[in-house]
Amino acid sequence: MNAQGLMDTAKMLVADDKGLLAIDESNATCNTRFARLGIPQTEETRRAWRELILTTPGLGECVSGLILYDETIRQTKKDGMPFAKIITDAGIIPGVKVDTGAKDMAGHPGEKITEGLDGLRDRLTEYFQMGARFAKWRAVIAVGDGIPSRGCIEANAHALARYAALCQEAGLVPVVEPEVLMDGAHSLKRCFEVTEEVLQAVFSQLHTQRVSLEGVILKPNMVLAGLTSSRQETVEEVADATVTCLLRAVPAAVPGIAFLSGGQSGELASARLNAMNVRFKARAPWALAFSFARAIQQPALEIWQGEEARVLAAQRALYQRARCNRAARRGEYDAAMERI
Ligand code: 13P
Numbered sequence: 563m564n565a566q567g568l569m570d571t572a573k574m575l576v577a578d579d580k581g582l583l584a585i586d587e588s589n590a591t592c593n594t595r596f597a598r599l600g601i602p603q604t605e606e607t608r609r610a611w612r613e614l615i616l617t618t619p620g621l622g623e624c625v626s627g628l629i630l631y632d633e634t635i636r637q638t639k640k641d642g643m644p645f646a647k648i649i650t651d652a653g654i655i656p657g658v659k660v661d662t663g664a665k666d667m668a669g670h671p672g673e674k675i676t677e678g679l680d681g682l683r684d685r686l687t688e689y690f691q692m693g694a695r696f697a698k699w700r701a702v703i704a705v706g707d708g709i710p711s712r713g714c715i716e717a718n719a720h721a722l723a724r725y726a727a728l729c730q731e732a733g734l735v736p737v738v739e740p741e742v743l744m745d746g747a748h749s750l751k752r753c754f755e756v757t758e759e760v761l762q763a764v765f766s767q768l769h770t771q772r773v774s775l776e777g778v779i780l781k782p783n784m785v786l787a788g789l790t791s792s793r794q795e796t797v798e799e800v801a802d803a804t805v806t807c808l809l810r811a812v813p814a815a816v817p818g819i820a821f822l823s824g825g826q827s828g829e830l831a832s833a834r835l836n837a838m839n840v841r842f843k844a845r846a847p848w849a850l851a852f853s854f855a856r857a858i859q860q861p862a863l864e865i866w867q868g869e870e871a872r873v874l875a876a877q878r879a880l881y882q883r884a885r886c887n888r889a890a891r892r893g894e895y896d897a898a899m900e901r902i
Pocket of ligand 1: 584586700739822823824825853854855856857
């Protein structure tokens with residue numbers, strides 16, 4: 563492991579007020595999003611959608627890293643140029659999702675454990691050779707009656723740490739994603755408690771597995787009330803709760819925190835990230851960045867609809883959302899930007 567190289571890559575992923583764009587939906591998830599809009603669910607449409615995204619003019623001004631899926635990192639542009647090369651040429655770092663999905667956890671009804679450790683060392687070597695310089699693994703933690711259980715939190719934290727150690731051995735920066743889900747009617751306070759407990763468990767395991775924190779990016783949820791909770795806190799309250807929770811659980815050695823959007827609208831995700839940077843950018847020990855999928859892609863996908871003639875309009879929408887998030891990193895986002 564080249565510790566300096568990992569540190570440099572991790573720093574680059576959160577440098578210049580940029581962030582990550584996740585286009586790493588599994589085929590099943592990508593197909594579900596296409597099906598809702600009547601877009602054909604084929605390898606070619608998935609390829610065309612990802613080509614549209616990674617050839618968006620100016621994307622590299624706002625996006626430091628693109629997270630691909632196994633199918634996507636092997637794909638090429640229509641003219642045969644590998645996606646990983648197009649991304650690198652655009653000044654963006656290619657990354658790849660390496661978990662194989664969250665599966666029902668034995669003995670733990672309603673809870674999931676993320677799989678993918680078997681054979682991971684060899685897959686990481688192959689991804690590195692294909693140009694990837696960072697990876698992602700997502701653990702999901704559901705909130706509900708009696709859950710999450712300690713067993714679910716510990717098993718997922720352990721898997722995240724083993725994944726992270728293997729990534730660093732292979733020269734890839736691990737993006738460590740423990741996602742406390744928004745589904746449910748729980749309060750922001752409950753999300754805070756669960757997120758803090760999960761992050762404490764994750765960092766304890768990262769330490770035990772000898773992961774170098776300087777070469778890690780954390781990808782957490784924001785601290786929010788559940789989607790169906792009748793009380794939804796203000797943007798400022800969410801920003802305060804989220805950063806307070808992170809300050810209690812995330813060591814200062816971590817260079818960057820890149821939030822997932824988790825089903826928030828693009829505008830809300832930008833507004834909340836902005837509020838965090840307005841209030842905490844000057845004093846937080848880590849960068850407060852983004853690693854959004856839906857909150858950047860969704861408006862563009864709705865415009866594209868699988869039609870060649872709409873590619874440019876969809877790219878403009880994608881660029882616009884990426885630009886709003888870069889502004890949010892600077893604490894300069896304003897809802898008026900949405901109308902430009
Ligand atoms: P969302 O921003 O759509 O939550 O996706 C982020 C991600 O990469 C989930 O693993």
